Amino acid sequence: MSKIATDSVGVVRPQSLHFDEPLELVSGKTIEQYEIVYETYGVLNAQADNAVLVCHALSTDHHAAGYHSEEDSKPGWWEICIGPGKPIDTNKFFVVSPSNLGHCSGSTGPQSIDPKTNKAYGPDFPIVTVIDWVNYQKRLADRLGIKQWAAVAGGSLGGMQALQWAVQFPDMLRQCVVIACAAKLSAQNIAFNAVARRAIMSDPDFHDGRYYDHATVPASGLKTARMLGHITYLSDDAMGDKFGRELKGEKLNYDYGIEFQVESYLRYQGESFVDRFDANTYLLMTKALDYFDLAGKEGGNLAAVFEKVKAKFFLASFATDWRFSPARSREIVSALTDAKRDVCYLEFASNHGHDAFLVKNDHYIDAFRAYMQNIEVSK
């Protein structure tokens, strides 16, 4: 008998679609052809008005819910929010969860073969932005016969894609769900990304991004980058509660080995990440974050940007998130209000920092579920 919980979508299989139509990018470059790997959960109704697009964040991918086998112990990244009876209820909605262009989990990215050279793109893979991802996801919607999303939803970098959808294709979504997000990175956010990229790019195994040709990976640099990222995903309090100054061993050794549990934990996080993630993709994702600036073309005037959106908004933030603090969500809410848009905003108490959007919390889940239940779809 399966050990998978009954409120899970269960065992799922990624799907793939090939696209031949060139995609012009913000950078001026073009991707001639590409694959989109995605998962779907639930059933598209006859009117095709119950589809929800789920957008992933920096280090996650198309596997948002369910398991890849009966034996798989690790569900998709948003298992707490997607499934029967969950906020994004798969008894009601048809969920589409693609991996973005540039990713390392199947969709075309730096590890893919460049048809021009018959070698992996590596550092020649063009920089992609949130605007490009929305165009890319739009083509997936077209192919799947979805003319309008019931909702586009995401947290962190995923929330940025949801925001961008509302601006870029205002008629193509009815709800925009934006969690633990910001309308642009702060200087501090950019600075952390710059240090993370340095760690990767200065690893001698990086070989200017052509490490695939050298049968190596910049594991050390990627590990450092991930450790740094991880500090910014957790709150100071959460780290304090979890580890404090607890020692790894029985006593201090007064050397340069690991002395404290928090060091050991971070090292583990870094190591397990290296096994599943590509360094060129990590660079690309941090750049997409840096470049995102929803009101950039409007001189920073977010309210002006929101004048043309049509979706209703649900925003949520978490008290101890210092990467994208509640204040950053309030900026968006304030601009939406100035533009007289329909917005529901909630701030949740949580000790989990930025990661809170991935962590079960009754207030968050219940409020998100209530919002999604009110969305009207055809039977």
Add this chain to the structure above:
Amino acid sequence: MSKIATDSVGVVRPQSLHFDEPLELVSGKTIEQYEIVYETYGVLNAQADNAVLVCHALSTDHHAAGYHSEEDSKPGWWEICIGPGKPIDTNKFFVVSPSNLGHCSGSTGPQSIDPKTNKAYGPDFPIVTVIDWVNYQKRLADRLGIKQWAAVAGGSLGGMQALQWAVQFPDMLRQCVVIACAAKLSAQNIAFNAVARRAIMSDPDFHDGRYYDHATVPASGLKTARMLGHITYLSDDAMGDKFGRELKGEKLNYDYGIEFQVESYLRYQGESFVDRFDANTYLLMTKALDYFDLAGKEGGNLAAVFEKVKAKFFLASFATDWRFSPARSREIVSALTDAKRDVCYLEFASNHGHDAFLVKNDHYIDAFRAYMQNIEVSK
């Protein structure tokens, strides 16, 4: 005519003393002999009761005030606080400012020759702790004929030394001045240090710390470490005000070069640091921070530790300091109050984050001056 301001101590010369008596360290190791490089400002009075010990932080040294020549454009690190008429008034006090053991600016450290091998210590230089530094500074006091400091003062890691003095030699100081400090690092503080050390130690030019023998330095790793440190010294707001999302060039290039001013600034900070600082010392200083735990032996009970101190305390913190936030200072103040000690505590509005203790701010300077003016010394 000199361009040096009249409220500066002017041109100063570092001095040096040799110590033959072995210094036993907390780690169980021993330094057989060592040099202490230090600067002094002002004049020791006949009763030797006007001496102030200034303790330096992670990346500073004995050069706390004045200039090294008439042409020198960069004063000591606490020029705003030390000089005639300044908070630590050199018309009244005799200031002693040593470089700590393990440092790279003259006092014995990893770059010094190990008499046992006739080669640089490098990674064989023992780990030093704040407790060791206080013992080391005590010997300097003995040699200079100072039986009791009018005050021991410092910010950040320097404040930790001041706190440790009050506990370790309660009869040897009348005032303890602790600015932008904490009684121990948080898990997050430790985590940032761990990532910084990783950046240095994984640099191929590090050679397990024996890079002096290879005629190289782990410049790239040290630069990354400093960039990371620098982010934690500034507030999110200060970085936002100073740089925001300002571009380095006229437009975005969509590549992995520097796009934003904040990246350029950090890179400059990293590069200039590499020119003046030794990587092994950086490792050592971050370890001293990690190991500091004022109430560690008392099971975290700070008030119990303060039962035996005799000094009066002046503590200050800065609103936007997230490295050692005001809450960390309040923990110390609260424990001092519980132990019925004499304490003056001030929290200052400042946009400068942790660096605020090095930045001129009238409220801070005036309050610090007022406190120091009330200290009684013989004529």
